[in-house]
Amino acid sequence: MSSSEGYILNAVQTPGPLLPVYRSIREGADTRDDIEADTGVKAGLDAALDGLRLLRMVGREDDEYYAEDYKWDVGTETWSFKLTALHNLAQECDPGNWGKQASVLLNYRYLLEKDIQYFENNEQGLYSDIDDWYSEIGYEPSSRQGKITHNHNKFANWTRLVHFLGLVHKVRGREHTVYPDPKLVRTSLKLAVDDRGIDVDGTPGIEIGQYLRWLRHNLLSVETTSKGDIPEGLARVLLELVRDGDIKLVEYGDAGATGLGGVPPYEGIDSEANTITLA
Structure with missing residues (x-):
């Protein structure tokens, strides 16, 4: 871990310009002046460029910028961008x-593991607890000035970034709820099935444990709870997809069952479900 590299919770204060700046570079603008002229972004351009570099989505060589390809093209520019950003961030999460x-x-994983479903983006007690947890798991980001910890600005920047990426949702003011966008989860399931799926009596599917491993490697640092369940924030989105007819959770094969934290019995969810099938 480099102490000289920038820190994304400092660099990205307003995520809105990230996609238009990335698009501009992807379409051929390769100098700062060209990007500014193409996008109209001025005051936040340097921050957007720094953020995109820390997201591993653009690089710079001989004062010229270039765009990295999307990890997946899922049919919409917005989600191709967000999923690629999440994929690149997931590569940072190697214990x-x-x-x-x-x-x-990691901040998001903490909220899911602790079943924190609501928070405020200036909640000092929460981000202090996260800093303590960082030490427990051996994650210690640093700069030339020493160890990096949260403060109001960093935690607010983090909240805006994960809101942009579809992981939390603003309720009002500083209050946010914690669950991934159903479109993100639905798309991730299709990608995971394409990559690691199985045939479930003629229907494409994936074992729940395999899906969680795929998520950790590719998109989100998600661990099961101490009871072996899917955290409630993700489990309730899976329930929503079951209700919408997009997926079923079934018992298939010999893999052990994985519970859905906080989710009541529901048609389309087997009591000993261990596999997700796509509609």
Whole structure:
């Protein structure tokens, strides 16, 4: 982990310009002046460029910018961008070899694991607890000035970034709820099935444990609870997808069952479900 590399919770204060700046570079603008002229972004341009570099979505060589390809093209520019950003952040989350930008997904993992469904983006007690947890898991981001910890600005920047990426949702003022966008989860299931899926009596599917491993490697740092359940924030989105007819949770094969934290019995969810099938 480099102490000289920038820190994304400092760099990205307003995520809105990230996509238009990335698009501009992807379409051929390769100097700062060209990007500014193409996008009209002025005051926040340097921050957007820094943020995109820390997200591993653009690079710079000989004062010229270039765009990295999307990890997946899922049919819409917005979600191709967000999923690629999440994928790149997931590569920072290697236990024992944490990348400096792992904080984005580790903060989210903490909220899911602790079943924190609501928070305020200036909640000092919460981000202090997260800093303590960082020490427990061996993640210690630093700069040339020393160890990096949260403050009001960093935590507010984090909240805006994960809101932009579809992981939390603003209720009012500083209050946010914690659950991933159903479109994100639905798309991730299709990608995971394409990559690691199985045939479930003629229907495409994936074992729940395999899906969670795929998520950790590709998009989100999600662990099961101490009871072996899917955290409630994700489990309730899976329930929503069942209600919408997009998926079923079934018992298939010999894999052990995985519970859905906080989710009551529901048609389309087997009591010993261990596999997700796509409609």
